Amino acid sequence: MNPSASQPEMSDLTEDLIARVIRPVVRGWQSYHVPSAEGMVKLDAMENPYLLPPELRAELGRRLGEVELNRYPVPSYTALKAGICQHLGVPDGYDVLLGNGSDELITMLSTACALPGRTVLAPEPGFVMYGISARSAGLDYVGVPLRADLSLDMPAMLAAMDEHKPVITWLGYPNNPTGTLYEAADVLRLVEAALPYGLVVVDEAYQPFAAATLMAELPRFNNLVLMRTVSKLGLAGIRLGYLSAAPALLRELDKVRPPYNVNVLTEAAALFVLEHVDVLEAQAARLRAARTVLAREMAALPGVEVFPSAANFILIRVPDADKVFAALLERKVLVKNAGRMHILLQNCLRITVSTDEENAVLLAALKAALHAL
Numbered sequence: 001m002n003p004s005a006s007q008p009e010m011s012d013l014t015e016d017l018i019a020r021v022i023r024p025v026v027r028g029w030q031s032y033h034v035p036s037a038e039g040m041v042k043l044d045a046m047e048n049p050y051l052l053p054p055e056l057r058a059e060l061g062r063r064l065g066e067v068e069l070n071r072y073p074v075p076s077y078t079a080l081k082a083g084i085c086q087h088l089g090v091p092d093g094y095d096v097l098l099g100n101g102s103d104e105l106i107t108m109l110s111t112a113c114a115l116p117g118r119t120v121l122a123p124e125p126g127f128v129m130y131g132i133s134a135r136s137a138g139l140d141y142v143g144v145p146l147r148a149d150l151s152l153d154m155p156a157m158l159a160a161m162d163e164h165k166p167v168i169t170w171l172g173y174p175n176n177p178t179g180t181l182y183e184a185a186d187v188l189r190l191v192e193a194a195l196p197y198g199l200v201v202v203d204e205a206y207q208p209f210a211a212a213t214l215m216a217e218l219p220r221f222n223n224l225v226l227m228r229t230v231s232k233l234g235l236a237g238i239r240l241g242y243l244s245a246a247p248a249l250l251r252e253l254d255k256v257r258p259p260y261n262v263n264v265l266t267e268a269a270a271l272f273v274l275e276h277v278d279v280l281e282a283q284a285a286r287l288r289a290a291r292t293v294l295a296r297e298m299a300a301l302p303g304v305e306v307f308p309s310a311a312n313f314i315l316i317r318v319p320d321a322d323k324v325f326a327a328l329l330e331r332k333v334l335v336k337n338a339g340r341m342h343i344l345l346q347n348c349l350r351i352t353v354s355t356d357e358e359n360a361v362l363l364a365a366l367k368a369a370l371h372a373l
């Protein structure tokens with residue numbers, strides 16, 4: 001018997017099925033695109049360029065070898081949470097919720113708060129996952145443009161809050177892709193203004209590079225959620241984020257957490273690295289020093305505007321970002337062409353701060369690219 005003879009083609013069937021089951025709005029989206037970085041000096045994703053020292057990697061290997069891969073994680077994650085609270089400055093009486101990267105925490109927040117007609121708010125340009133996750137959960141997303149100098153437009157933010165009554169307001173502290181560290185007083189004013197409507201999530205993904213945190217403010221505000229990740233600190237590969245908030249709120253958010261969301265290898269690696277967090281902090285200090293040098297050197301190039309950064313990347317404006325981006329690619333240097341992300345970022349490139357050697361490669365390539373314009 002030939003089943004295809006009397007039946008529609010498989011591809012037609014699949015398309016029909018997709019049209020019936022996948023939400024129309026989802027069918028219109030594109031997948032999150034990550035460009036290939038093979039053979040490149042990779043300066044597009046804010047990774048820490050340094051590995052752990054060899055002796056720590058060897059010890060980590062032994063620890064990971066002892067992990068019982070046949071068992072599910074214990075979903076309370078008591079030891080890891082305690083380690084994070086102890087080593088990473090979580091206030092007394094406050095606990096953390098763990099995510100498979102802070103991307104998953106963003107999803108959990110959206111899921112827990114989503115109802116048709118509800119809105120989330122964020123300054124723009126900001127981290128793209130806030131909008132992606134909101135739309136996935138069926139929330140409306142409203143972006144409020146930053147001012148031309150990439151600072152918060154407070155009157156516009158307050159007006160948008162009153163208009164849209166956002167169930168979540170997202171603030172990168174410092175912000176990605178701009179590197180801006182908003183005024184703490186402005187952020188706290190928004191937390192207060194948001195109280196009748198919802199939560200304010202202060203996203204401190206770049207806290208190791210910022211010399212600033214609002215963690216200690218948690219006890220003052222019931223609607224403040226503080227989110228961090230170990231990704232930019234040097235552990236992007238293990239996928240671990242954490243957030244802290246008022247204990248009662250944390251208990252509600254935990255209800256939408258997939259029970260085994262942090263795997264046993266991540267748990268063991270994080271527990272080990274927390275014992276040596278000074279190593280990662282020293283790496284972050286090196287990157288902060290390198291940021292100062294790189295910013296100064298780029299600012300000295302004709303036609304380059306450098307925006308102040310409190311993160312491990314630097315946003316610059318060049319005369320023609322598409323051409324400079326392409327010229328850098330030809331020289332095997334991958335940065336982020338931020339000019340395509342938002343109207344306020346026209347002709348901007350976002351560049352991860354790396355080792356002295358990679359920063360020198362970037363500078364030479366950037367000089368050549370500008371020269372060729």
Ligand SMILES: *Cc1c(COP(=O)(O)O)cnc(C)c1O
Pocket residue numbers: 100101102103104127172175176203205228229230231236239240241
């Ligand atoms: C990189 C980044 C994240 C995502 O971190 P993961 O833990 O790797 O998912 C969250 N917020 C901001 C602002 C980021 O830049």
